[in-house]
Amino acid sequence: MPGKAAKVVITERQCAVLLAMSRSVTIAFQLRQRAQIILLGFEGRLNSEIEDLVGLGHDAVGRWRRRWQQEFERLTLVEGLEEPADLRRAIEEVLYDEQRSGRPCEFTA
Numbered sequence: 001m002p003g004k005a006a007k008v009v010i011t012e013r014q015c016a017v018l019l020a021m022s023r024s025v026t027i028a029f030q031l032r033q034r035a036q037i038i039l040l041g042f043e044g045r046l047n048s049e050i051e052d053l054v055g056l057g058h059d060a061v062g063r064w065r066r067r068w069q070q071e072f073e074r075l076t077l078v079e080g081l082e083e084p085a086d087l088r089r090a091i092e093e094v095l096y097d098e099q100r101s102g103r104p105c106e107f108t109a
Helices: 013-025 029-042 047-054 058-081 082-095
Strands: none
Touching: 013 029, 013 058, 013 082, 029 047, 029 082, 047 058, 047 082, 058 082
16 A cells, blocks of 8 residues: 655745756756656645656655655745745755765775
């Protein structure tokens, strides 16, 4: 039995930033894809529809919708208290990959 998709809520200013990111050719492709996921989720599209449109798997689409939902409150605080450029940076932080541990360096300073 499939789970319930995370509800995507965005404000007008967040929508404007996400639209600009989804149409930009100068940002990383992954950021553009993820901005599209959030916008399509806000339109009420199902994860299966979004998968087909952006070319990602079910798990990835669900992950980005949940992440947006978890960070929405922080983003609205940034939107209300800081400059528009800070909102874009905060949205990019949400849509970037999380830091991974990776392999330790072999070379020392």
